[in-house]
Amino acid sequence: MRPTVLVASALGEGLGRGEVLQRRLPGSEVSGSSHVLILPDQLTDQVGPVRAALLDPSSAPSLMFIESFDAQSAPRHVQALVAQRAAGREFVAELCARGLKVEMLRAATYEEGLTAAHGQSPITELVAMEPSAPQLTARLQTWAKKTSVQLSIVPNELWLTTRDEWEEFASGRKELRMEFWYRRVRKARGWLMEPGAGDEPLGGVWNLDQENRQRLPKGATVPSTPHFSPTPIAQEVINEARAETASNFGTVDSFGWPTNRAQALEALEQFCAERLAEFGPYEDAMSREHEHLYHSLLSSAINLGLLTPHEVALRTLDEFAKRPREIPLQSIEGFIRQILGWREFMHHAYDRFWQEWETSNGLNHTEPLPSFYWSGETKMACLSRVVRKLISGGHAHHIERLMLLGNFALLIGVRPQEVDAWFLETFVDAHPWVVTPNVVAMSQYADLGKITSKPYISGGAYISRMGDDCTTCFYDPKLSVGDRACPFTTLYWDFIDRHAERFVKNPRMARQVRSWETRKEAVREAILEEAKLIRERAQRGEL
Numbered sequence: 187m188r189p190t191v192l193v194a195s196a197l198g199e200g201l202g203r204g205e206v207l208q209r210r211l212p213g214s215e216v217s218g219s220s221h222v223l224i225l226p227d228q229l230t231d232q233v234g235p236v237r238a239a240l241l242d243p244s245s246a247p248s249l250m251f252i253e254s255f256d257a258q259s260a261p262r263h264v265q266a267l268v269a270q271r272a273a274g275r276e277f278v279a280e281l282c283a284r285g286l287k288v289e290m291l292r293a294a295t296y297e298e299g300l301t302a303a304h305g306q307s308p309i310t311e312l313v314a315m316e317p318s319a320p321q322l323t324a325r326l327q328t329w330a331k332k333t334s335v336q337l338s339i340v341p342n343e344l345w346l347t348t349r350d351e352w353e354e355f356a357s358g359r360k361e362l363r364m365e366f367w368y369r370r371v372r373k374a375r376g377w378l379m380e381p382g383a384g385d386e387p388l389g390g391v392w393n394l395d396q397e398n399r400q401r402l403p404k405g406a407t408v409p410s411t412p413h414f415s416p417t418p419i420a421q422e423v424i425n426e427a428r429a430e431t432a433s434n435f436g437t438v439d440s441f442g443w444p445t446n447r448a449q450a451l452e453a454l455e456q457f458c459a460e461r462l463a464e465f466g467p468y469e470d471a472m473s474r475e476h477e478h479l480y481h482s483l484l485s486s487a488i489n490l491g492l493l494t495p496h497e498v499a500l501r502t503l504d505e506f507a508k509r510p511r512e513i514p515l516q517s518i519e520g521f522i523r524q525i526l527g528w529r530e531f532m533h534h535a536y537d538r539f540w541q542e543w544e545t546s547n548g549l550n551h552t553e554p555l556p557s558f559y560w561s562g563e564t565k566m567a568c569l570s571r572v573v574r575k576l577i578s579g580g581h582a583h584h585i586e587r588l589m590l591l592g593n594f595a596l597l598i599g600v601r602p603q604e605v606d607a608w609f610l611e612t613f614v615d616a617h618p619w620v621v622t623p624n625v626v627a628m629s630q631y632a633d634l635g636k637i638t639s640k641p642y643i644s645g646g647a648y649i650s651r652m653g654d655d656c657t658t659c660f661y662d663p664k665l666s667v668g669d670r671a672c673p674f675t676t677l678y679w680d681f682i683d684r685h686a687e688r689f690v691k692n693p694r695m696a697r698q699v700r701s702w703e704t705r706k707e708a709v710r711e712a713i714l715e716e717a718k719l720i721r722e723r724a725q726r727g728e729l
C-alpha cells in the first residue's frame with residue numbers, strides 16, 4: 187500500500203501507523219536539490235551539517251527529519267519513546283524558529299518517508315551524518331541506489347574519536363581492551379596529563395578505579411538529580427504515548443528527562459556543580475535511599491545528540507581546573523574514562539563486531555529470562571528494587587546494570603540475545619550500538635572475551651559490601667544452601683563449576699576455580715543441588 191502524504195497544520199497530530207505526515211514548515215519550499223537528513227539520535231546544532239546550515243541559513247540546503255515508527259518499532263521503554271519523539275520535535279521547532287527550512291515527515295520507515303518526500307519534490311542529493319547503527323547506513327544506501335539519489339554519508343562528528351584513531355589502535359592487536367584505547371586517546375588530547383612531563387598521566391596513574399569502590403556512608407546526604415517538568419511538546423507526546431503504548435514496558439507519569447538542549451545543558455551544569463566531586467569514590471556504590479547517587483544521568487541526552495560527549499568532557503575538565511581542591515583526581519579521571527574511554531570504545535567495537543554479537547553464545551546459555559525482570563516481583567531485594575525503579579524511571583546506574591541485572595542473568599545462564607533484547611526494551615538511554623557491546627560482550631561474556639578479559643560475576647558478598655539491599659532481603663548473602671540461601675551466592679559457585687574447565691586457564695579467574703575445587707565434595711554437591719532448585723523456582727516465578 188502506498189503511503190498517504192498529508193500536510194499537517196500542527197506537529198503531533200495523531201496518525202496511525204502506515205500514514206506519512208509531511209509537514210512543510212514556514213518558508214520550506216523544497217525543490218529538486220540537496221537535502222540533509224537529521225537522524226533521531228543526531229539532534230545537534232553543535233557539529234555537522236546542521237551547524238553549517240546555521241552559519242549560513244540563506245544558502246542552507248533543506249533539512250529533513252523523519253519521525254519514523256521504524257526507529258521506535260523495537261519495543262522500548264515508554265519513556266525512551268517519549269524522550270526520543272519529544273526531543274526530535276523540539277529540535278525541529280527550534281531550528282525553524284532560527285530561520286532554517288526543515289521538512290518534518292512522519293512515516294512507518296525511513297524508506298517510506300524518504301520515498302514520499304522524493305515523490306513530492308525530487309531529491310538529487312541526500313546528505314546524512316553516519317548513523318550510529320551500520321544497519322541503517324546499509325538501508326539508506328539501498329534506498330539511494332533504488333531511487334538513483336546521490337547519498338553522501340559524512341562523518342558523524344558527535345563521536346569524540348574518529349574511525350582512523352580506532353583503526354590505528356586496533357590494527358594488529360590480538361586483544362582489544364578499553365584501558366589501552368583510553369590511554370592512547372587521552373594522551374592524544376592531552377587530557378589529565380602531567381604538565382611538561384611528556385606522556386605521564388596526571389598524578390602518575392592512568393586509572394584510579396581501585397579508589398572508586400567506596401560504600402555510601404550511613405546518613406550521607408546526596409544532592410537530588412534534575413527532573414524536568416515536561417515542555418508543552420513533551421506533554422503532547424506523553425499524551426500520545428498514553429493512548430498508543432499501553433503494552434510498552436514502564437510507566438510515563440514520572441517522566442523528567444531532558445528533551446531539549448537547554449535542559450540538557452542545565453543537567454550538565456548541575457552535575458558539575460553538585461555531584462562531580464563525589465562521582466569517583468561512590469561510582470560503584472548502591473543505595474536504596476539515593477537511587478542515582480552521584481551519577482551524571484546524562485546518557486539519554488548524550489545519546490540523542492542534545493549534548494556532545496566532547497563538550498561534556500571539556501566542561502567537566504574545566505570544572506576540575508577551577509576547583510582542584512574540591513574535585514579529587516579520582517572523580518574527574520573516573521568520569522573522563524567513562525566518556526572518552528568506555529563510551530567511544532563501545533561505539534567502535536559495535537561497528538566491528540555487531541554481526542558476530544547477533545549470535546554469540548560462547549557459554550552455551552539457553553535459559554529464559556526469569557519473569558521478575560519484567561515485574562520486579564521477587565523476594566530478592568536488590569533485583570526487585572532495580573526493576574521497580576526501571577519501570578518508573580527507565581534508568582539504573584552502571585553497577586546495577588552490570589553487577590545486579592547482568593550478573594544474575596549470566597549466573598543463571600540466560601540466552602545472551604534475550605538479555606540484550608530485554609536491556610534494549612527497558613532503559614531510557616538504550617540504543618543498539620551501546621546496549622549490545624555492554625550486554626552481549628561485557629556483561630554476558632558471550633563472545634568469550636573480544637573486549638573484556640573475564641566475566642563480571644559476583645555472589646551476594648559483593649552486593650552486600652557495595653550497598654544496603656541485603657539488610658532488608660529475605661535471603662542471606664552469606665548462605666549458599668537452604669531456603670534463605672542468596673541466589674547470587676549459590677549461582678556464583680554453580681557458574682564456576684559449570685565453566686571450571688574454561689576459567690581455570692584464565693589468570694583472572696583461576697583463583698576462584700581453585701577455591702571451588704578445594705571445597706569438600708559434599709559441600710559442592712549441596713550447592714549444585716541448591717542451584718538446581720533456584721533455577722526451578724526462578725522459572726516458576728517463586729524466587
Ligand SMILES: Cc1cc2nc3c(=O)[nH]c(=O)nc-3n(C[C@H](O)[C@H](O)[C@H](O)COP(=O)(O)OP(=O)(O)OC[C@H]3O[C@@H](n4cnc5c(N)ncnc54)[C@H](O)[C@@H]3O)c2cc1C
Pocket residue numbers: 480481482483484485486488489521524525528529530532582583584585587588592609613615616617620621624625628629
Ligand atoms: C549491561 C549494561 C547495559 C548498559 N546499557 C546502556 C544503555 O542502554 N545506554 C547507555 O548509554 N549506556 C549503557 N550502559 C553503560 C552505562 O551503564 C550507562 O551509560 C550509565 O549507567 C548511564 O548513566 P549516567 O549517565 O548516569 O552515567 P555516568 O555513570 O554518569 O557515566 C557518564 C557517562 O559515561 C558514559 N558511559 C559510562 N559507561 C559506559 C559504557 N559502559 N558504555 C557506554 N557509555 C558509557 C555514558 O555516556 C554516561 O552518561 C550499559 C552498561 C551495562 C553494563
Ligand code: SF4
Pocket residue numbers: 565566567568569645646647649650655656657659660661662663672673674675
Ligand atoms: S541477599 Fe542476595 S538477593 Fe538479597 S539483596 Fe542481597 S544479594 Fe540480593
